[in-house]
Amino acid sequence: MTTEALPDQVQGLIEDFDAVPEPDKLQLLLEFSRSLPELPARYGEHPEDLEQVVECQSPLFLAVELEEGGGDPGVNIYFSAPPEAPTTRGFASILYEGLDGLPASTVLDIPDDLPERFGLTKLVSPLRMRGMSAMLGRIKRQVRELQAARAAG
Incomplete structure (x- = not known):
């Protein structure tokens, strides 16, 4: 998938980071950190339903759900x-x-390689970049597992 073929919202995020000079990219990342939605209450009551991304330097947990319906369901992602x-x-x-x-x-x-496309590799440590790559990998793996479970009925 080339950059041109990325979904509009992903392409827009890349363009947001491309539009700011390198020193300001960390400030933009900080702004994003403030907009992360809270976990739904059902995950607060059942933290065991979240998967830890151990590659992250800070404790990060995520869960993925598929929307109801057949075909190609939408993906909902939750982070803590x-x-x-x-x-x-x-x-x-x-x-x-x-x-x-x-x-x-x-x-x-x-x-x-999506995490590398935001122009942050010179500004954050390789360990932190691996954490973002691991988040993406976990999301994709959970989507595949949920699809397989749904197909198995």
């Missing part, structure tokens, strides 16, 4: 990350804003 981890929360928020609600097939087609 502490407020004192703005980089991790920022990455989670970018993925949330870019992928939440997209059809499952579209999420699975997102290129694995």
Whole structure:
């Protein structure tokens, strides 16, 4: 999938980061960290339903759900990350804003190098970049598992 073939909301996020000079990209990431939605209450009551992304330097947990209906259901993504981890929360928020609600097939087609496309590799550590890549990998794996479970009935 080339950049031109990315879903509009993902392409828009990349363009937002491309539009700011390198020193301001971290400020934009911080702004994203503030917009990460809270977990639905059902996950607060059942944290065991969330998967930890151990590659992240800060504690980050996520859950993926498929919307009801046949065909190519939409994907809903939920994250839990502490407020004192703005980089991790920022990455989670970018993925949330870019992928939440997209059809499952579209999420699975997102290129694995998406985290590198935001121009942050010079500004954050390779370990943190691996954390964002791991988040994307977990999302895609959970989508595949949910699709398989739904197909098995």
